[in-house]
Amino acid sequence: MVVESEKIYTVSVVMIISSCLLATFFGIGSYMMYNESFQDAFVASAIGAVISCIFFYFFYYIFEHNTYNSIFELNSNIFGKVFGAIINLVIILALVIITCAILFNLSSFLNLEYLPDSKTNMLEAILLLTLSYVCSKNISQILKVNQIFVFICLLNIILNVVGLFPKFEIRNIEPLFNAPKISILKSIGIYVILSFVSYFMLLIVNKKMVQDKDILKKRMIISLLFSNIVLIGIIFLAIILLGKEYIALFRFPEYVGLKQFGLFNMVERIENILSLQLYYNAFSLLMFLIYFIKSYLPNNKLAKFYPFIITFFIYFITNFLFEDTMSFIMLVEKYYAYVILIGLMTPVLLIFIKMHFFTKLPK
Amino acid sequence: MKRYILTFIVIVLYFGGLNSVRELGDLAIVKAVSIDLNDEGKYEISAIIIDTKEKENKDKGLLISSVGNSVHEAARNMVDVSSKKLYIAHMESLIISEKIAREDLENTLDFFIRDNEGSNSFFLFIAKDAKAKECLEKINEEEIDLVPFLKSTQKYKGNANIKSLNDVVKILLEKGRSLCVNTISLEDNIKINNMAYFKNYEMIGYLSENESITYNLVINEVDNILESVGEENSLVIVEIVEPKTKVNVKDCNVNIDVKGVAHITQTGKNITLDNIQEKENIEIMINNKIRDEIYSLFDNKRKEEVDIFGIGNLLYRKKNILYNNENYLNNINLLVNVDIDIVNTGGIKKAW
Amino acid sequence: MDNYIEFIKARLKKLDDIYYRKMNINGNNIWIIYNESLVDSNLVSNFVVRSLVELIENTDFSVKSLKDKIDLKLGKKDINLENSIAINKIKKLDKSDTTVFSYILSGFVMIYINSEVYVVEARGNLSRSISEPVNENSIRGAKDSFVENIVKNIGLVRNRIKSEDLFYNERLIGTKTKTKVGLMYIQNVVKHDLVEYVEKKLEDIIIDGILDVNYIAEYIEENNESDFPISIVTERPDVTSYYLLQGRIVILVDNSPYALILPAFFEDFVNNIDDYYQRKSNVFITKLIRYICMVLTVMTPAFYLSLITFDQESIPTDLLISFTSQREGVPFPAFVEAIIMIFAFEVLRESDLRSNKISGNTLSIVGALILGDAAVSAGIVSPIMIIVVALTVISGLTFQDINIINALRKWRILFLIFSSLCGLVGIAVASTFFITSLVCTTSYTKAFTYPLAPLDELQAKYNILSRKFIPKDTTREKILSNNLTKAREKR
Known part of the structure; x- marks a missing residue:
């Protein structure tokens, strides 16, 4: 029989962007933006969203015209063996570093707020264990798991807004444009560069694998706009909830903002339950990253053990790179944007130029 | 599937992950805390702990106190007195003594802001003319709940406001805004008294009752207040319902507009409410009275260089040039406009 | 001679x-x-x-x-x-x-x-007469159920679908029992590759005895590793006809009063055909209650445990004081208490299924006494734990299929273990395992979480929180049939 459960439909593909975009910003991106330009982070994110939507075209072009199974095969076929292998290695290194950063970020968040007396290592190990179970499944099943997570997170966001509604004060956003121009430009740069990570996750699948392709373009644009608007909304609501000075005081301002949730005058202090949405988003992004790394390795008898081996190595690399929160923040502020720029964006631009102008791919 | 569960259990036990488990019996649930600075310069903390063993007298708690060099150390020294660690997530009120408010507010509040449990939604009080610990003892003895006390005072009298510690810290951090905090005093019984005002992080003094009510009126924290004009036989007492204040700034001029609706509740013998002219006279008298109070409060505090209404913050937000100057307070032109309409006379046409 | x-x-x-x-x-x-x-x-x-x-x-x-x-x-x-x-x-x-x-x-x-x-x-009638269904109640539906004779069962189905497209063939399976196993489907609705698959599987069966419909089910469902059932077992002929009209395949086995219907999706265990016999606008609340019951039955003990031991700030203050005073006299930690209570409830349920009608009354009284005041007064458990576990078990009984109840019971214990070790993080991790296991179940190569996970908007709009409006119900589900329009003939 035709295996129908392994078919991929448009809806699953389109929801990759929604969960990944929210996940790349939590803890790393929004923290940097708030510390650079305080309440102008809202303006910076609005402008940054417009610019990143323009860059999205490059990613979508590769997604649409790729006829090989993965982007790594595409590289070795377009650029020849040597140069293609170099580019593949650069991409893999960048992905590994990004995985370590997001894993450390998530486990330090869980360690700080949920289980303060435990060690960060334990939470990393637990998360990696779950990841090695989920990433051993088929790509269509991973996409379906991500779809269900997006539904849960949407409900969660609506509930948060409803409960926090009386606490918003619009006057917290004034004065606008008070930060120096350099800071606003830096924040725009942070937004645009960090959104590349989530667009890059779109390249896990390609258009050939999707079943109903006619409505793909329209749905992709709708999902892109919707995710960016939700992200701008979250940044905006965090600023008008906390105010300019308070937001620069904390490591995870969204969590502190949720502490003021109050419903019916009785249900209070449930920020631990409500911020599980941050966990689900980050977990989706980690799923895609590890599956991406797994698709680079050749498909042979050991294929069952790949997720386990990959997670095993990532545990040790994370311990080696980041030791505690202070060093993590310093390293991220200095080098993270460059890692993404050199590791992810340059290969994409090179592939785009080569595909568009030079070579024609076989069907 | 079974392999993953077993690995999970092994991981958690290996890393010693069961450290975060707290049984319910290990918690000392704190209801109210008071912080004092005693003569030796050490912090003295007292706390009311809810007693869950005696089932009959549920509201009466235990009072324990300890001493230390800083707030955190004093809180840790509590284990000398009680066997359980303090759990402050359900705290309702924090009472600090006047000496701390005048000298050392930041270090005291630092302990509560950095704690990641609880949402800092308790209320801050300053103990006026009494030691904070004595107030706490009285509260424990008489089993008083301070929070409903505060809420009804805010609703019906107007000389207190319900801002939790979160809001207090936000106001402290903002530029050009000044803080006023509720106070309680101990004279036979616990009473919620008029507010205390701050400049930067230090307390300067107390406001009187009328000044407290005026302050709360300008920052939109009152529900309804009583005003009276005239005396003896031409007395009129009016209840103003939900007044709203708007503060605007334009160049050097700051406009404060107060609008509201009022009911007449008591009249003296000479007042008959026959015609519109009389009603308008009463309105004009009330408007003038409120306006004078606002002017006098602002000017009195301007002499002490305290920006009581927080106009500096408004200038900063609207990016007014005036704010760049150090003495912007003296250059402000205040224009107050009060507009109260008397709507209802209580169904009675003239004095009885 | x-x-x-x-x-x-x-x-x-x-x-x-x-x-x-x-x-x-x-x-x-x-x-x-x-x-x-x-x-x-x-x-x-x-x-x-x-x-x-x-x-x-x-x-x-x-x-x-x-x-x-x-x-x-x-x-x-x-x-x-x-x-x-x-x-x-x-x-x-x-x-x-x-x-x-x-x-x-x-x-x-x-x-x-x-x-x-x-x-x-000249066969005699050794089976019972058609009576009310034992395990599936219906308020408004027909009250006849299948019996142990395959000829009568086929008759009950054919009474409802009087079309010549209803195809039936049978074979004898089992070298010693030679049981008649019949296959029914509607010819121009069903997908034929599924039919070929089932027929091939049935022909390959070599066994000495078929005793029940579940024997056939295990042969056909060979690569299923998950806990959830992927075929429906029912004893009502109106349910069977409803599924036949949708394009599913029915297998009837002689000497068994149950029919096996495949493929099955997760929504079929939550939806009930009785919704079609009532008014449409009231169905929304009923379905909402069923979904909430599913979440409650899996997560309530774990959630309560994580709030009590890790995250006490989320509980309102008065409740916290009440919980603390209740747990003062209990010697066990909360996890052991939860396991004891769940075990006691499961023992009660098992003995209820096995006991005969005569001693049923005594056992229920003893059970109520044990779990009621006596356990609380003896200081073994706290009253709040009894309420939590009672809520769990009762909301688990809103599902009728025994396989689903047992699957949810296993996940309930898993959630409990994860949450007692790690708190709310444990619940999040366990829910990831649960959702992955649910999504990876394939029901005859179709996805188990059908309208939700490969999102089919038209069906999801109707099947998840309401039901289709019968006069406007004109399309079939794409995953079950290629013949998408339902015939609307006018006389």
């Missing part, structure tokens, strides 16, 4: 319930052999024997030619039994055919006349 009868007696000689009757009518030797326990003696005496007697006596012997008379006298004329015996099923067998034994042991009467072997059906 003939060799043939010797041969039969030699094979069946040890069986005492086989009856041999020899009749001699007009010089013809007629043997009647049947199994006493399986035939209806009324049919044998009134129809078989009497027809034989009448046949032989009343044959029109007005012969036309001398040849016929001579042939008749010598007993050589063919007496065509198939045209003259008054019974509904008759079959002529070859003398060398060994299936005659299975016919005799299935309730057929063997007639040996004139060196010809005939088998005639």
Whole structure:
């Protein structure tokens, strides 16, 4: 029989962007933006969203015209063996570093707020264990798991807004444009560069694998706009909830903002339950990253053990790179944007130029 | 599937992950805390702990106190007195003594802001003319709940406001805004008294009752207040319902507009409410009275260089040039406009 | 006596319930052999024997030619039994055919006349009459249920679908039981690759005995590693007809009052066909309650445990004080308490299923006493734990299929273990495992979480929180059928 459960439909593909975009910003991106330009982070994110939507075209072009199974095969076929292998290695290194950063970020968040007396290592190990179970499944099943997570997170966001509604004060956003121009430009740069990570996750699948392709373009644009608007909304609501000075005081301002949730005058202090949405988003992004790394390795008898081996190595690399929160923040502020720029964006631009102008791919 | 569960259990036990488990019996649930600075310069903390063993007298708690060099150390020294660690997530009120408010507010509040449990939604009080610990003892003895006390005072009298510690810290951090905090005093019984005002992080003094009510009126924290004009036989007492204040700034001029609706509740013998002219006279008298109070409060505090209404913050937000100057307070032109309409006379046409 | 009868007696000689009757009518030797326990003696005496007697006596012997008379006298004329015996099923067998034994042991009467072997059906009714369904209640629906006889079951289904497109074929499976297994589907609706798959699987079965419909189900569902059931087992014929009209396949097994319906999706265990018998606007709240019950039955003990031991700030203050004073006297940690209570409830449920009706009352009183005041007063558990576990078990009983209840019970214990070690993080991790396991279940190569996970907007809009409006219900589900429009014929 035709295996129908392994078919991929448009809806699953389109929801990759929604969960990944929210996940790349939590803890790393929004923290940097708030510390650079305080309440102008809202303006910076609005402008940054417009610019990143323009860059999205490059990613979508590769997604649409790729006829090989993965982007790594595409590289070795377009650029020849040597140069293609170099580019593949650069991409893999960048992905590994990004995985370590997001894993450390998530486990330090869980360690700080949920289980303060435990060690960060334990939470990393637990998360990696779950990841090695989920990433051993088929790509269509991973996409379906991500779809269900997006539904849960949407409900969660609506509930948060409803409960926090009386606490918003619009006057917290004034004065606008008070930060120096350099800071606003830096924040725009942070937004645009960090959104590349989530667009890059779109390249896990390609258009050939999707079943109903006619409505793909329209749905992709709708999902892109919707995710960016939700992200701008979250940044905006965090600023008008906390105010300019308070937001620069904390490591995870969204969590502190949720502490003021109050419903019916009785249900209070449930920020631990409500911020599980941050966990689900980050977990989706980690799923895609590890599956991406797994698709680079050749498909042979050991294929069952790949997720386990990959997670095993990532545990040790994370311990080696980041030791505690202070060093993590310093390293991220200095080098993270460059890692993404050199590791992810340059290969994409090179592939785009080569595909568009030079070579024609076989069907 | 079974392999993953077993690995999970092994991981958690290996890393010693069961450290975060707290049984319910290990918690000392704190209801109210008071912080004092005693003569030796050490912090003295007292706390009311809810007693869950005696089932009959549920509201009466235990009072324990300890001493230390800083707030955190004093809180840790509590284990000398009680066997359980303090759990402050359900705290309702924090009472600090006047000496701390005048000298050392930041270090005291630092302990509560950095704690990641609880949402800092308790209320801050300053103990006026009494030691904070004595107030706490009285509260424990008489089993008083301070929070409903505060809420009804805010609703019906107007000389207190319900801002939790979160809001207090936000106001402290903002530029050009000044803080006023509720106070309680101990004279036979616990009473919620008029507010205390701050400049930067230090307390300067107390406001009187009328000044407290005026302050709360300008920052939109009152529900309804009583005003009276005239005396003896031409007395009129009016209840103003939900007044709203708007503060605007334009160049050097700051406009404060107060609008509201009022009911007449008591009249003296000479007042008959026959015609519109009389009603308008009463309105004009009330408007003038409120306006004078606002002017006098602002000017009195301007002499002490305290920006009581927080106009500096408004200038900063609207990016007014005036704010760049150090003495912007003296250059402000205040224009107050009060507009109260008397709507209802209580169904009675003239004095009885 | 003939060799043939010797041969039969030699094979069946040890069986005492086989009856041999020899009749001699007009010089013809007629043997009647049947199994006493399986035939209806009324049919044998009134129809078989009497027809034989009448046949032989009343044959029109007005012969036309001398040849016929001579042939008749010598007993050589063919007496065509198939045209003259008054019974509904008759079959002529070859003398060398060994299936005659299975016919005799299935309730057929063997007639040996004139060196010809005939088998005639005279089966007695050994099954109960059609009664109310035992395990599935319905408020408004029809109250007949399947019985242990496959012919009656097919009749109950055909009573509802009177179309010639309803296809049925059967095969005998099991070398010793030779059970009839029937396959039903509607021809121009179902997807034919599924039918081919099922038929191939049924043909490959080699087993000595089929006792129940679940034996067949295990052969067909071979690569299923998950805990969730991927076929529906029901005992109501109206439910069966509803699923047939959607394009599913039904398997009926003789001697089993249940029908197996495949493929099954997760929404079928939550939806109920009774929703179609009530008003549409009230269905929203009913479905919401069912989904909330599913979440409650899996997560309540774990959630309570993580709030009590890790995250006490989320509980309102007065409740926290009350919980603390309740847990003062209990010697066990909260996890052990939860396990004890869940174990006690499961023991009660098991004994309820196994006990007979006489001692049922005493057991329920004892159970209520144990779990009520006595356990609390003895200081073993706290009252709040009893409420939590009672809420869990009761909301688990809103599902009717025993496989789903058991699957959810296993996940309930898993959630409990994860949450007692790690708190809310444990619940998040366990929910990841749960959702992955749910999504990876494939029901005959179709996804198990059908309208939700490969999102089919049209069906999801109707099936998740409401039901379709019957006059406007014109399309079938794409995953079950290629024939998407339902016929709307006007008279």
